[in-house]
Amino acid sequence: MTMGVVGPRVRAVALCALALAGGVGRARAEPAQSTPFEMMRALSILQDQIAAGNAIAQIGEVKMIGRMAARFASIDPVVWKDKRNARALILYLFGGGNAAALDGNIEKEQVAEGYGKLYEGAMAYALGDDAKARALLLPIDARAQPSGLGGHLALVQATLVTNTDRQKAMQLLDLARLLEPGTLVEEAALRKEMFLIGGAGDVDKFGLLARRYVHGFAKSIYAENFKQLEVKTAVEIAKGDTPASNAKLETLLNSVEKPDRRMIYLTVAQSAILEGRSNTARFAAAAAAKLSDKPDQEAARASVYLGASTLTGDDYDAGVKALRSVDPARLNDRDAALRASALEIATMIRSRASILDVADPAELAADKDGIQQIVSSAERALDAAEPLLQRSNP
Numbered sequence: 001m002t003m004g005v006v007g008p009r010v011r012a013v014a015l016c017a018l019a020l021a022g023g024v025g026r027a028r029a030e031p032a033q034s035t036p037f038e039m040m041r042a043l044s045i046l047q048d049q050i051a052a053g054n055a056i057a058q059i060g061e062v063k064m065i066g067r068m069a070a071r072f073a074s075i076d077p078v079v080w081k082d083k084r085n086a087r088a089l090i091l092y093l094f095g096g097g098n099a100a101a102l103d104g105n106i107e108k109e110q111v112a113e114g115y116g117k118l119y120e121g122a123m124a125y126a127l128g129d130d131a132k133a134r135a136l137l138l139p140i141d142a143r144a145q146p147s148g149l150g151g152h153l154a155l156v157q158a159t160l161v162t163n164t165d166r167q168k169a170m171q172l173l174d175l176a177r178l179l180e181p182g183t184l185v186e187e188a189a190l191r192k193e194m195f196l197i198g199g200a201g202d203v204d205k206f207g208l209l210a211r212r213y214v215h216g217f218a219k220s221i222y223a224e225n226f227k228q229l230e231v232k233t234a235v236e237i238a239k240g241d242t243p244a245s246n247a248k249l250e251t252l253l254n255s256v257e258k259p260d261r262r263m264i265y266l267t268v269a270q271s272a273i274l275e276g277r278s279n280t281a282r283f284a285a286a287a288a289a290k291l292s293d294k295p296d297q298e299a300a301r302a303s304v305y306l307g308a309s310t311l312t313g314d315d316y317d318a319g320v321k322a323l324r325s326v327d328p329a330r331l332n333d334r335d336a337a338l339r340a341s342a343l344e345i346a347t348m349i350r351s352r353a354s355i356l357d358v359a360d361p362a363e364l365a366a367d368k369d370g371i372q373q374i375v376s377s378a379e380r381a382l383d384a385a386e387p388l389l390q391r392s393n394p
Contacts, residue, residue, distance in 0.1 A: 036079060039068050041086035044148075047095070047184040053219030069098035079111045086112035087149050092120045094152045099126030118153075123353045125156055132158045142175060152178030155189055166196055187217045194229055199236025203248050207234065207255045214257070230256065231264055238268045238284065241277040249284070262291040262298060267306040273338070281309035308342035311349060320346050 043064050071204065080084045089111070093099055103123065104196040121136030138161070142154035158172035173193040177186045190213045197206045213226055220226075230252075237249045249268065253261045265288035272281035285305035292299035307322030323343050325333035328336045 010250075022377065034071070035066040035082075035085060036068075036072060036075070036092075037082075037084035037088040039064070039071065043068065043095070044183075048182075050222075051182075051187045051217055051220050053221060053223075055221050058221060065092075065097055068092055073105045074085050077106065080106060080111045083112040083115065086115040086119065087146060089117050090115065091149060091152055093119075093122035093126040094156050097126060099123055103127065104267070125160070130160055142172070142179065148180075151176045151178075151183070151185045154179060155185055155192075158189070158192065162192075162196065170196055175232055182216060187213070187220055187222065190217070190220065191229065192309040193225055194226075194233070197232045197233075200238075203237070203252050207252060211255045213253075230260070231267055234264045234268055235271055238272060239277070240278045241272070242281045243279070246280060246283040249280075251286070258291055262288050262302075265291065266298060266301050266305065269302070269309070270335075270338075273305055273308050278309050281305060285309055297332075300326045301335055304331065304335055304339045304342070308338060311342060311346050315343050316346070316349065 004303045043061065044063060046057045046061045052062060053066060056235075072092070080089060089106070093102075106119075108120045111119045112268070117136055118140065121133050121140075124130075124136060125133035133156075137153065138157055140153065142150040142157065144150070145153055154172045154176035158169040158176065159171070170193055173189040173196075176189040180189075181185050182320075190209050194206055194209050194213075197203075210226075210230065217223060217226075224272070234249060234252060237245055237252060239245070240248070253264060256264065267282045269281050269284035269288060270356045272284060285302055288302040289299070289306055292302050292387075303326045307319040307326075310316070310319035320343070323339055323346065328339060331339060
């Protein structure tokens, strides 16, 4: 039986399957049969699977990187004169390849014409010599590189200038996304750029990038990092504790799916209460309450935060009512302790109002000595609950 010629793509998929399966016998035969660019194609397939949410592909990626290091270090140097293999070598180093295993085994003169500086820069980057990597890689135009290489180069360039030129880094990340849409390069560029924007940057662009991430990479194995970044950014914005910062927070979260939006508002409200930022606490708690359409634990948390944040304002009675409406059994220890402390503070405020014959507890704001006594008592109440209140978020 005569077998036809096996195409590079088919061979790459076969290598990918080997990496996923971890087949020992077949893996031994693979290095003698594959070329560097075929192996790199297989690695790229695995990486795109990681961006699509395949956790097994990440294990395969680690195995594949190890096999490629062994293969590249021992292969006949003449193969690097093939531009496809030279590009594969550079991509391997850009993508977290084992540079130490290759250091000293491949000289830049052995690499195809036009790729020597890229290889030297990629090796410096992979070995952690950022100064040398910047000198070699930053002058190179990523847009002039062949398809598949330019996006990776732009991502690496952005990483190299992040600490010195944030605006340039974001421009390069935009370029990386445009050159490599739908790949792990775009996924990483989105997360990096959103991190750089943060709470003090362009909220509209952050929201645009977040929508793109959710649309293209919601199942990525790194999606949890993206969600944590959203929470971190929201908390940073909320520290303003002003109507303007609240509006900015709302703009940021408008593009977030309802369950995640409620979770973020609850996190912001809880943080604001514990840090004494009543404006933001009330705003975030009210927003979370509006997003709660069933009496679950999250709705109970929203009621506690809303009640606790309104005690010292004009809605004292409404705050007490909200706190008392929640069965503490529906709360975790942290929020149950917060509710108990808030109710104790409410009792102190009412007691002080009674002593001073003040009809509205909110009028106590004019009584500085009285307020100071209440605050001192409240601090003691919160100190008693501190072990619970300082536990990690649920």
